[in-house]
Each structure stands twice: as structure tokens, then as C-alpha cells.
Amino acid sequence: MSVCKGARWFASALIAGAAWFGAISTADAIPVFARQTGHNCQACHISYPELTAYGRDFKLNGYTFGVAQPIPFAIATMQGLTSVSKNQVNLPGGGTSETNSPNSRFEVQQSSIFSGGRVNDNLGAFIQWTWSGLGGATHAGMDNTEVRLVGRYTPEGDLAPELVYGLLVNNNMSMQDVWMGVPAWRFPWWGAGVPPGRTGPPGPSAAAELDGALAQRAIGIGVYGWWRKTIYAELSMYRSASGTLSFLGAGQPKDPNVAGDKLAGYNPYWRLAYSRDWGYNSIEVGTFGTHVRQYYLDPVTGLIDAPANVYNDYAFDAQYQYNKGEPWVFSATTSYLHENATYSPQFGASNSSNKLNEYFLRGTAYYNRMYGLSLGYVNITGSSDSNLYGFNSGSSVLGSFSGTYDPVANPVGNGNPDSSYWVLEANYVPLQNMRFTLQYFMYNKLNGVSGTDQFGNKPSDNNTFFAGIWWAF
């Protein structure tokens, strides 16, 4: 057995072994951890999944506090009703559409089994296996999953660790982070499903490589240190999940259209953050980024055609929390992500390189930990690229169009990726493991269109209302 193969087996065994039963959802913490520690959810969460100062320590200590449970299982399920402001649009040139069709749909969005938690003082895991029913296209597979091996350095005579350090393996770049400004944990944490007649939830077409492109498709291994609850530093390397690691790829076959499946070798992700707690307050400022090389994989021949696309992403983030518990809890997070991308000629972008910026802001207030209100704002700007964003020419889009016109699947714009929108969310948490949510997405600008496009569509036609129930047990 080659070293290479052996190491892959080791990583698989690490995850499979620690995960002997699996357990939790993107947005949610885990009753597995609640049972293990005996804490209530609020010990670690402002609201799921936002971590408190103590929750951050729990995670960075590798989920090891407490007593391992004989049956480390939990289940989370989410159901919701999604409704868009204007679903079916009139076709240009007098064509008809199903203007009377419903624009709302109820969905059992996803159910997850979570597992993991403490194995011993130094080993713990967070494992999520998810069944998704979104858009009627059901599939099941490994969701966010992470294993941590931790150590602690305590100088002789001290009664607190000077340094908590660890090794982590996971399948979603930035899910390991404990602040909420990284793409894996940005608000909103759950929401709209797929409205009828669409192929996906409404939303911007452009996203940075670090923003979800590699989720559940690449596997990363990293080392980190947490010094005096003040400085956090991490370096991880991500590669495509293949071979014995492919079970981490959300149970999906390798897909030449998926960025995470065609990474070139190992790609670094780094993180540096400063944190300080005083009184009921907690602040963090930090920076993170990645350098990803991604091959062009011919969809027909499956051949790799070098050179690779290169994505350089760097970001800054900041967070503030006021957590007295009762009656009010406040938190706010902001982050700014900048991407420089250069493309292989075969990739087919109009430009040889592009820039993309994602600005994110979110504020949350909870009253008595039962009534919550959150407001989020996202602003995406970037280089116009008619090929890459694919919606430069209305006629070419419509040439291939048949059936109901979908402005999201086939957006009509000017090749400009600029989008901006607000998300308003109200939560009612009657039991600590149950949450009722009302959420509204308001689009000011979508895929370069801020007014009315040539077909009479406005960004606000995509405004989406969502009502959902999240329940974990």
C-alpha cells in the first residue's frame, strides 16, 4: 500500500471511526452536544448556529467537553413554505406564460442525522448526513463533517491552557470557523426553497470560489492554534474528494461542472483572528482567504486541459456580541471578501481575469431568548463578463428557451454580476430545540439589473417570503 493510499485510508478511518453513527445540519447544533455536555443550547448558541464565546471554546477544543454518549445521534428536520413575489413572467413578444400558476410551495426541505461529539479528551467530531428534498430532486449524502484532534499546552503550575491546538479534517472550506463572517456560516442560516417553475431559489448568479463552490466536494486537512482565547491562527489544505474520500462528496458522482471536483492538488485556506471578551461583550476582527487552482475539465472528453484557473480570495471580518442572556442579546457580523480570478483560455470567460467583491452585514437581537429579529445585507460587485455570467444576450438565452421562462435560471442582464439584497428574519423559539421563522428577501439589484430589464422584469419580482419550522431532537 502506498503512503498516499495509506494516508487516505487513515483520513477515512479517522472520520468513519469517530463517526460511528453520524449527526447535525448546516444550521444547527446539535442535541448530541447538548446531551454530551448537559448544557442547554443557549450555553453555546446565541441562536443556531451562531456561537457564544463558550461555544467557540467548545468547538476549538474539538467538541470534547462532557461525557461521550452511548448513542451519539440527533436528528434535525426543516420544513418550509416558499413564496416568490412574481414567479411566472410574461414572455417578450407577446408569448404566454402560466401567469395563474401558484408561486408558492411547501417543502420538507431537509432532514439530517447528526452524530459525533466527544470520543475522548483529544478527539471529537461533528458529522452530518442529510436527506434533501429541495425542488423535488431528492438526494442524500454526507453534509458538513468535521473531525478534530486537539492538544493543549499548559505551562507547569498554570490552571488554564496557554494554547489549544489541533488537527482538523473537514469537507467544507471555512466550516471550521467559529465566527459568523466566513462564507460557510454567513446569515441567513436557512431559508427559501425552490419556488415552482424554477430550478433553484432566487438569488445572485455570481459567487466567489471560497463562497460555497467547494462545499462537500473538497476535503481539507488543517492545523490551528488558539492562544489565550485571543489569537486564532489556522492553515488548511483542500483537495478534491476522490478515491476513498469520495463518500465525503455529498454522495454525488464526480461532476465536471462542479468546482470542488477538479481542484489541482492541495489548495491553502488560511485564517487569522483576534478576539477579546470583556464583561458581557465579545469582539473579533480577522482575516481569511484561499488560493485555489482549478482545472478546466472538458465536459465531453473529461480531459484536464492545463493551465488551471486561479482564484485568489482574501477577506476581512469583524463580529460583536453582547450576551447577558436576559432580557436582551445582541450580535452583529460583517465581512468583506475580494476575489481575483484568472482563467484558463479553455474555460471560456470573456476576460482573462475578473474581480468580484462580496460585502456582508448582519445584525441580530433576541429578547428573552425567545423572540428574535435579524437583518442581513449582501452586496456583490464585480467585473462584467458576458460569457462567464452568461446573461449578456437576451436573444441567445431565449433561443434555447422552452416552457416557462425563468429569470433566475436564464437571467437577462448585461453580463454584470452586481447584486444587492436585504434579508429580514423574525424568529420565535418556544422550546430550545424548535424554531419558527418568517423570512423575507428583498432584492434591490440582481445580476446587474437594478431597474426594469428589457422584458419588464424587476429585481423585486424575485422577492421571496419564507415561513419555516426547524426542529432538532
Next chain:
Amino acid sequence: MRANMSKTALRFVSTVAAALLIPCVSSAQGGFRIGDAPQGDPDAAGNKTRSEKLAPAQAKNLAIVWCSTCHGPGGQGGGNSGNGFNPIFPVLAGQSAEYLETQLKSFRALTQDDLAVNREGYVERWIKNITGIRKGQSVDGWVKTVFGIEGEKYDDAPRNEERAWDFMKGVARDLNDAQIHALAQLFSKVPAAGGRPADGDVARGKALFEQGDAAKGLLPCASCHGMDAHGNGPIPRLAGQYQDYVYDQVKFIKSGVRSVEQMAPLVQNLSDDDIKAVAAYVQTLN
């Protein structure tokens, strides 16, 4: 070339992983493992049980790894860490050992229902989780009717007091008597952090603390807690404690949420301002 680099990287990673794995397997005995059942009886010569022998090392590990997360190094709060801690979590350093032991056992007692359910089986435990029964909620309603299970009834607890249970119930749940004793000993022997400046009417707090207020029928706090507020035996040390924490606790004792028989009648005539003043004063004490 790439293949070589990848092999090298993988070899490095496996080596690091193995190096970390070996100590974690071997540390299973000496780690901060909790929940050991009492093992063995004292022999005729009064030698220690196995639990008692293990407890001091386990307590020290627990204090470092878990307790320090909220209470600071050695329970000194933000004192020595260069990082301020949340005053929801009291200072433990220098606290009376007897008081600490009583408190940990009280927290643990709150979990006995859970443990009983645990022993009966996971099904009941799951039902509790499914129904989301938790402190502060009456379960006389549909849950009891449908499942025949009683939840924990802390109906009158204001939610801030509940926060102590959010955390401490779980921590104390799996500690044995020897470990509780060892933890109490450990924290009581850590030098207390010094007094800190406080917001509020410290002078009035000092007068109330040392002399009481005859007109209002208030006894001086110092008569039990000591002029230096260092406490004694079952009576807790207050000197250097977070003023917010002291304020909350006196309020809870006054309202009966926190049951302290000896003290409840003595604080009934304390106004909110009185409590604030006393809490501010004790925070300034060394």
C-alpha cells in the same frame, strides 16, 4: 514532481496525526475523564478509595480544560488572563471549599431526574428531548398527558438564574463525590484575585455591609460574611466577586428562586439600590 510533493504532504500529515493519536489513546486514564463511579471502599486502615486517589489529578485537568473556559484560570475570572470574562460566571478562586462543594452537589442534584430517566432507558430521554422539556417550563400539560413524563419544574426561575443551570447542571452531572471534593479544594486554595473598582454607591454599600441599617431592619452582612467578606465554611466569600453576579444572586435569594433559608428573611427589606450598593462594595474588596 507534483506526485512527490503530494506524497510528502500526506506523509507529514499522517505522521502528525499519528503523533497526536498516540497520546490521546494513552491519556484515557489520566485525562479529564469524569463520571467514574465510586470504586472500592476504604480499607480498615482508612486508606483512600480508588476514586479518591484519582480525584485530585482529574480535578486539576477539569479545572484547566473545562472550568477555566468560563471561570478563568484557577477560577480567578478575568484576573490573570489578559482577557475579561463574562460576569455571568462567578469568580471561584479563594472561595470557601465547603460552599463550593455544596453548590456543585446542588447542581448535580438537579440532574438526578435526568439520570434516573437515563437508567430507565434512552427512549424516555429522547421523549424529553423531542418535547423540548426544559427548565422554566411547566409540563403539567400535554406532555404529561401524552407521555406520562414529568419535566424539571423550575417554573419561577427568571431566565438569568436559568443560565447557571444552562451550564453548571451539565458540568456537575457526571462528577462523583471525590471529584467534587477535589475541585472545591483546588479552587479554594487558588489565591483570590484582588478587588476591582466598581460602579455605584460604594460608600453606601460599605455602610450597609458593615453596619446594616437599623431603621430598615437590616443586619450587617459582615456579621456572617466577615468584615473582610472572606466568608467562612458554608458562608461564601464575597470579596472580589463580580458585582453583577452578586446583585443577581441577592435578587434570586430575595425572590426565593435561589433557596437559601438562612439568608432569605434577611434580605427582604433590601431595595434594588441597596443590593446594587452592597454588590459594588464587595467587588472592591481584596
